[in-house]
Amino acid sequence: MPICFDLDGTLGHFSSGFVLLRQALGDIWGQAPTPAELTLCKGSTDWEIVDDLHRMRFGRGLNEADYAIYETACLSHFQRAFAPGGWEAEAFAGVLEGMHRLAQRWPVWLVSGNAPAVLTFKAEVLGIDSSIPRLGSLPRHDRAGLLKRALQDCPGPHLYVGDRPHDLEAAQRAGLPFVGVGDAVPGVHACVPSDAEADRLVAAVEAALGPRL
Numbered sequence: 001m002p003i004c005f006d007l008d009g010t011l012g013h014f015s016s017g018f019v020l021l022r023q024a025l026g027d028i029w030g031q032a033p034t035p036a037e038l039t040l041c042k043g044s045t046d047w048e049i050v051d052d053l054h055r056m057r058f059g060r061g062l063n064e065a066d067y068a069i070y071e072t073a074c075l076s077h078f079q080r081a082f083a084p085g086g087w088e089a090e091a092f093a094g095v096l097e098g099m100h101r102l103a104q105r106w107p108v109w110l111v112s113g114n115a116p117a118v119l120t121f122k123a124e125v126l127g128i129d130s131s132i133p134r135l136g137s138l139p140r141h142d143r144a145g146l147l148k149r150a151l152q153d154c155p156g157p158h159l160y161v162g163d164r165p166h167d168l169e170a171a172q173r174a175g176l177p178f179v180g181v182g183d184a185v186p187g188v189h190a191c192v193p194s195d196a197e198a199d200r201l202v203a204a205v206e207a208a209l210g211p212r213l
Helices: 017-029 035-039 046-058 064-081 093-103 116-125 143-151 165-174 198-212
Strands: 003-005 108-111 159-162 178-181 190-192
Touching (some): 017 035, 017 046, 017 064, 035 046, 046 064, 093 198, 108 143, 143 165, 159 165, 159 198
Parallel strands (some): 003 108
16 A cells, blocks of 8 residues: 655755756756746656757657766756755655654655656655655656556555645546645645644545545
C-alpha cells in the first residue's frame, strides 16, 4: 500500500529551483532558457519541462542521453548552491516526522518531478530515511505516470500527498485519494498546513484512506 509523497513544497522548500534548472541548461546549451520560455512549459516534471524547452530551442524532442546530461548538470548546481554555508533548504519538520511515522506502518514512496539524482540529493538534505524508495522524473512519464509506476503490482489502498494543483490532478488521473499540504490546492480534499504537527498529517492521511485501511 504505497502512500506517495511529493517533495518540493510538500516536505520542504528549496528556493530558486527553476533558476538552477535554467542555469544548468545554459551550461549545456550555451544560453539559458528565459523565464518566459519556462512559463510556456506544460508539464510539472523535469523530463516534461526540459523536453518542452528542448523542442522550443531545437525543434525536436529530448532523448535519454541529453536528459542524463541535464540531470548531471542540474545536480551539480544544486550541490553547489546548497553546500554548507550556501543556500539553506526549509524542512517542514512536522510533515517529515508524520511521513516517517506512516512509513513505520505502511510502504511510503517519494514520487517527485525532480530528476532522480536531484531527488536523491534533496531527500538527503531534508534528512529523509534512505529506506524510503524514491522515484524521480523519468523519460516519457508525466506525474500521473510516475504514480502509476510506483503503485504497479502493489495492493491498495493508495494515496498521494502533494502541495500543488498538478499534484491533485495527477492523483485524480491515477485514481488516488489526495491530501494537500499548504493552501495552494483548491478543491474538496483533506489539507494540512506546511507547519502542521506530525499527528495532524497522520490523522489526515488515515481519514482520507478511511475504510480502505
